[in-house]
Amino acid sequence: MAYDFLMSETGKKYRDIAREAVKAVDPQYIKDMDQEKIKYPKELIRHFAKHGLICTMIPKEYGGQGLKWEDDIIIQEEIATLGYIVMCATGVTGCLVPHCINSFGTEEQKRKYLPRLATGEIFGAECLTEPRGGSNLFGATTSAVRDGDGWRLNGQKRFIVGGDAADIMLVYACTDPTAGPKKRLTVFIVEREMGVKTDYLYNLMGCHGGGTARVVFDNIWVPDSAVLGEVNGAYDVYEEMMIPERFGTAAMTIGAVRPALEVATDYTAKRKAFGQVINRYQGVSFKVAECAQMLDVCRSYIYTTARAVQAADQLDGQYVRRLCSQAKKFVTETCKKIANDCMQVMGGIAYTDVYPVEKIIRDLALATIWTGSNEVMSMICQKQWYNERKAALAAGLTRNCEYDCVSAIEGESEKDYGD
Missing domain, CATH: 1.20.140.10 (Butyryl-CoA Dehydrogenase, subunit A, domain 3)
Structure with missing residues (x-):
């Protein structure tokens, strides 16, 4: 790569670590993923974890490396040379889920989940898309209804990378159906052991081996401690x-x-x-x-x-x-x-x-x-x-170049913008 001059010394260090970790991967493993003999690359993600290549931006006190985004993207590029789905799966459990917990989680949630995500002891998934949703996330119909000191969760999410294997899932659910789009949803950390079911493993055109599944929440009870961030703060x-x-x-x-x-x-x-x-x-x-x-x-x-x-x-x-x-x-x-x-x-x-x-x-x-x-x-x-x-x-920050032409003033009457 001819971009060393843009990299920090830390970035170069982790690029080299990532390259060596990637070179050590058996080609047969990648073939087995594409043929779906491997449904989800747990061993591969743990291989990266041993080299300190996941949860890299998480503070060291929670098992991460404390890196910057500009260092992490270098790692992502190298790992992705093994295949787009390899980095998709690794990135969801090793970047997105831990970043979300680190940014919005309580101290208890951080200490409970982050160190185990960083070692590959557990795996995470992010549950946004619904069968009737797609791009309209804030129209989600998955619901969470108050039940004692917790919530009763019902609904489905689909196309969830890692949905077939994840131990914890960040689930967006409607907690106030009467509110506007920005105030109706809450994010929950839902553990598979709470009763999560995998209903369907998709036959995809590509990106095989990422455990992409439909996930079902059938009357699952989750405690208040599962709320990530604020209630109605998704x-x-x-x-x-x-x-x-x-x-x-x-x-x-x-x-x-x-x-x-x-x-x-x-x-x-x-x-x-x-x-x-x-x-x-x-x-x-x-x-x-x-x-x-x-x-x-x-x-x-x-x-x-x-x-x-x-x-x-x-x-x-x-x-x-x-x-x-x-x-x-x-x-x-x-x-x-x-x-x-x-x-x-x-x-x-x-x-x-x-x-x-x-x-x-x-x-x-x-x-x-x-x-x-x-x-x-x-x-x-x-x-x-x-x-x-x-x-x-409005702030007059730049020159208005509209008037830098011969007939700018004389032609004002020609600037008819319609009704």
């Missing part, structure tokens, strides 16, 4: 979690597509046609060079976004949210194009399982859909951009 949890979740998705996509570019580069440097190696043909070499260029652009974007997230308490929260949403949309769409272009330059052989490119394409089909579809990312970005522009004009 909106604040969601707003915080979508920032690392979305730009983390972008970071792992970079790692997941990198092998496709590496394989395509090596193949086109060896394969001969019409008497010469095919990378001598500009139709091939230009496309490979463009893939390398766009991967560098993606990496630059995600490094910049990580810096913004790290400094989020000093920046406007909605601005950071826009950067994360843009990163998720741009990087995932660009990486999908890179994967397809790598198949194109390799030809028919890349459409077989002789090379991993076809698997990478299958897996990356998920990248633009989960953690909020890219259409939702566009919706977030356009709204915030217009707000930022309006605020900048």
